[in-house]
Structures are given as C-alpha cells and as structure tokens.
Amino acid sequence: MSDSTPKPAPRRSPSQDEPDSTQDAPAAEDGAGEAAADSQAPRPSAENAAARGPLGILSVPLDLGSVPPAPSAPPAGWLSGGAATAPAPAPDDPAAVPGQSAASAEVGYQPRGSEPHGQDSAQAAGGEAPAVSERRTRAEGPESATSLTSDRLVAKSPAAPVGGWRRWLYFATFGYVNVGDSDAVRSQRALEHRIAVRLGEKTRYVPVLSRKGGVGKTTVTTLLGMALADLREDRVIAMDANPDRGTLSDRNPGRASHTARQLVKDRFEVNSFAQLSNYTAREGSRLDVLASDADPMVAHAFNDADYRAVTDILGRYYSIVLTDSGTGMVHSVMQGTLEKADAVVLVSGGSVDEARLASETLSWLEAHGRDDLVRKAIVVVNVSAGNGTRVNVDEIEDHFRTRVGHVVRIPHDRHLAEGSQIEFAKLGAATREAAIELAGLVVDQLTGD
Structure with missing residues (x-):
C-alpha cells in the first residue's frame, strides 16, 4: 500500500483564538439557497440570549396549564384555561386579596372556602335558582313566633248544628251532611259576641x-x-x-x-x-x-x-x-x-x-x-x-x-x-x-x- 492516503488534519483546541467558522457568515460555496434561508431565519433577541444556559441551550418556560392538578388541591397558579402567569395586582388595588398570589388571581380559579353559595352558585353553574318564600323577602321582615297560632295551623271542622232538623240530619248521616245553623241561631251568636266585647x-x-x-x-x-x-x-x-x-x-x-x-x-x-x-x-x-x-x-x-x-x-x-x-x-x-x-x-x-x-x-x-x-x-x-x-x-x-x-x-x-x-x-x-x-x-x- 502506498503512502498516498491523506492523513487527517490535527484538531484544534477550543482555546485557540481562531474564529469559529460555523458562527461566521455563510460561505460562498454553500449556495444561494442556503444564503436565502439563513437571511429569513429570526436572529436571537437579547432576552433569548439571556435565557440561554451556559451550554447555549434555550430555557423554555413551563406551561402550567398543561400540568394536571393534584387530587387534593390544585397547585398554585394552575388554571383550567388561559395563560399560566398573570401580573400581580398593585399593593393599593382594592381587588387584591392578602396572601393571594398573582397566578391565583386568574379568572376561573376560586380558593377553597370562597365558592358562592345559594342562588349565586346555582346561577354561576348555569342552573335554576332555588325557590325562595315570598314571606322571607317581604319588606317587614320574617314572621315572629306568635304568628304560629292554632287558628292558622289546625284545620277545623264545622260544629254540629244547635238544634232542630239540622241537628238531626247531622247525626243521622254520622256528620257527613252538615247544613249549618239557621239564620236565627247565627244572629243570636252575633248578638252574644257584641255583648262580650271589651x-x-x-x-x-x-x-x-x-x-x-x-x-x-x-x-x-x-x-x-x-x-x-x-x-x-x-x-x-x-x-x-x-x-x-x-x-x-x-x-x-x-x-x-x-x-x-x-x-x-x-x-x-x-x-x-x-x-x-x-x-x-x-x-x-x-x-x-x-x-x-x-x-x-x-x-x-x-x-x-x-x-x-x-x-x-x-x-x-x-x-x-x-x-x-x-x-x-x-x-x-x-x-x-x-x-x-x-x-x-x-x-x-x-x-x-x-x-x-x-x-x-x-x-x-x-x-x-x-x-x-x-x-x-x-x-x-x-x-x-x-x-x-x-x-x-x-x-x-x-x-x-x-x-x-x-x-x-x-x-x-x-x-x-x-x-x-x-x-x-x-x-x-x-x-x-x-x-x-x-x-x-x-x-x-x-x-x-
């Protein structure tokens, strides 16, 4: 075998001061197509350059919306949808809640114990509001305990007639037929009520x-x-x-x-x-x-x-x-x-x-x-x-x-x-x-x- 086989060139250490040919302008022998593609590619910005690591690898922020919540409670900052981060409210913002992070202020996140109750929760869930008594919403307020009288709560059956054929008919039908008292008896009772007035x-x-x-x-x-x-x-x-x-x-x-x-x-x-x-x-x-x-x-x-x-x-x-x-x-x-x-x-x-x-x-x-x-x-x-x-x-x-x-x-x-x-x-x-x-x-x- 002859010695005409070319020997590989010796490798240079990175410490040498020679410029890296991979980071310089594209060589002329790469062709016009590669030059055009390189000219359209976006150049890294200052922020991206700062985000690069020591090895030059770009650090991509983690999308917290793609992380599933824990079984017990969602992690702080996790949202059901939307951006992962949000600007924190100003200290003088009246809507700011003490102890609440910027991520938890996103729309759609409700801290534990702050869920709406009653009619508001039903309306927020898209359902019908529960029925509310008209007496509860009246202007004079709720009823007092004295309003629960026997006349209001206990159903009363008509009394038996005083006398005559009306009374006989009542007992003959075992109380199923009650035509009431006569007009004379009713007038007498009204007169007695007048006498008993205070x-x-x-x-x-x-x-x-x-x-x-x-x-x-x-x-x-x-x-x-x-x-x-x-x-x-x-x-x-x-x-x-x-x-x-x-x-x-x-x-x-x-x-x-x-x-x-x-x-x-x-x-x-x-x-x-x-x-x-x-x-x-x-x-x-x-x-x-x-x-x-x-x-x-x-x-x-x-x-x-x-x-x-x-x-x-x-x-x-x-x-x-x-x-x-x-x-x-x-x-x-x-x-x-x-x-x-x-x-x-x-x-x-x-x-x-x-x-x-x-x-x-x-x-x-x-x-x-x-x-x-x-x-x-x-x-x-x-x-x-x-x-x-x-x-x-x-x-x-x-x-x-x-x-x-x-x-x-x-x-x-x-x-x-x-x-x-x-x-x-x-x-x-x-x-x-x-x-x-x-x-x-x-x-x-x-x-x-």
Whole structure:
C-alpha cells in the first residue's frame, strides 16, 4: 500500500483564538439557497440570549396549564384555561386579596372556602335558582313566633248544628251532611259576641230610671244584670240606690251579711276584692248584688256623698255598675247617679199613665241639659206582669221611637209575674231573648263613647 492516503488534519483546541467558522457568515460555496434561508431565519433577541444556559441551550418556560392538578388541591397558579402567569395586582388595588398570589388571581380559579353559595352558585353553574318564600323577602321582615297560632295551623271542622232538623240530619248521616245553623241561631251568636266585647279600663255606670213605682224597674235591672254577667267575662254588679225600701236583693238569689250603708262606713278598710265580696251577694248567678238597708229610715240617709263613695269603691273592681235608682228625680242621690251615668235605661209600663211619666222623664233630662243621655237612652216597655188591657202597646213603642233610638219590650212571663227571686233559666224563651237584646243595646251605647 502506498503512502498516498491523506492523513487527517490535527484538531484544534477550543482555546485557540481562531474564529469559529460555523458562527461566521455563510460561505460562498454553500449556495444561494442556503444564503436565502439563513437571511429569513429570526436572529436571537437579547432576552433569548439571556435565557440561554451556559451550554447555549434555550430555557423554555413551563406551561402550567398543561400540568394536571393534584387530587387534593390544585397547585398554585394552575388554571383550567388561559395563560399560566398573570401580573400581580398593585399593593393599593382594592381587588387584591392578602396572601393571594398573582397566578391565583386568574379568572376561573376560586380558593377553597370562597365558592358562592345559594342562588349565586346555582346561577354561576348555569342552573335554576332555588325557590325562595315570598314571606322571607317581604319588606317587614320574617314572621315572629306568635304568628304560629292554632287558628292558622289546625284545620277545623264545622260544629254540629244547635238544634232542630239540622241537628238531626247531622247525626243521622254520622256528620257527613252538615247544613249549618239557621239564620236565627247565627244572629243570636252575633248578638252574644257584641255583648262580650271589651270595654277598656274605665268602669261604666248605667242607671235604670223610672218616675213611677211598680213598673218593674227592679225586674229590668235584674234581667239586664243577669244577661250581662252571663255573657261577659268581666265583673258586673247591680247596686240598690233606692232611698226608700229597695227590693233588688229580694229579686236576686243569695243573701249578704252587709249592705251599702255598711260599705260606706267601712270604705277605708276595703282594699281588695275579697273584702268587698263580703258586702255583696251572689248565688245561682254571676251577677253581684249590693243591697240597700231594709229599714226605710236608715236607707233615707243614703245621700249623694254616700253614693259617690260606694261607686268609687265598686269602680276599682267592676267593669259595669248597674244602679237601681229611686223614683224621685230631684233626690240628692239622683244628682250623682246622672253625673256618673254613661247610658240610661228608662222603664215604662204598659198603661197610659206609666207611658206618660216615662216620656216626661225624657223631657226632664232634656230640660236639665242631659241631651247626651237622651240620645243614648233605651226605653223598656215592661208588660211582664200581664197584658190583658185594651192599651195598644205598639203605639207606646212608636211614641218612644220618635224620642230615643231603641225600644225593647219585655213580654208577659209567668215566672216574672210571681214577684219572687228570678232564675234566668226559668224564663220563657221570648223573655230571655228580650233581656239579651237589651244587654246588647246597652253595650253598644257604652262602646260608642
């Protein structure tokens, strides 16, 4: 073999100062195509040059969006989409959250515990908002616990009819057919509701007047008091203020060991209702009765000052005080009776003279400046003792309707005609209805103040 084979040239070390031919301008022998391609290739910028490593390898930033999240929590800066980095907010930026990195401020990332709740979360997820009660969003705020009453929450079934064929039909069909009560029963219940209405904290005084004895003034006082006491929840008392021998205690059951005169003497020692009950009588009825003295000479000493003292004591413990007045309109007791009166009941008999005296009583009140009592007066035509005369009672009622607003007739009743103690349960149906109607009219006048 000959020595004509060319020997390789010796390699130069990098420390030599000769320029690298690979980094110089392209050689002419590379051709025009390589020169054109090199001229279109982008030259490295200063930033890319700075990002190169010591070996000249370009450092490419990591796309954090391509890194899957950890099972427990996403890494800081990971986004479901978008750029991997974002400029941090300025220190004075109101939207900046303390402790939150710039990467976590990207749109779409919510820190743990800051997820929206309720209606906002449902709307953010694209679903329908949950139903919200109208009572919760009302202007006056939520309801209080007192609004949860039995009338609102408990369904009630209609009550059985009171009587008659309606009640028979209800039980015959085992409650499946309930036509309700009749109109008369409903009207009666409405009347009883009117009587039971509250009158407030003020005591009301109602005198029963008559200028002629024997017309049934004491009977009307007892009937009115029993009807009020039976249908009302408060206390009602009837007081006998007749200067002569009064019979109010005789028409009412029960006896008391003291009278109105003794209550006047002991008025400074009575400080409770329990003490006052020793001076009143109640038996077989819820009506309390304060009797007068049986001796006419002692009873005559009951004057205006005594009446005011007694009524002041009764006004502490009773809501309604009925006064069985005497027949004399000019007596001193009558002055205090009319001054305290909130309404009056005028009693007339079924005869000509009794009706005329009752009408003259209205004229006397008008003459003495008590037109207010005349407007609120209730006239009771009492024919309970008998109506066998030829007097037209309807004409008497028509006369009084021209002077007052209300007229009530007490029909004939055998129990009342006896003149003994009155028991409300023994009265006839028409008499009880008249007494309840009178009580309703009286309460209407008291509540109209």
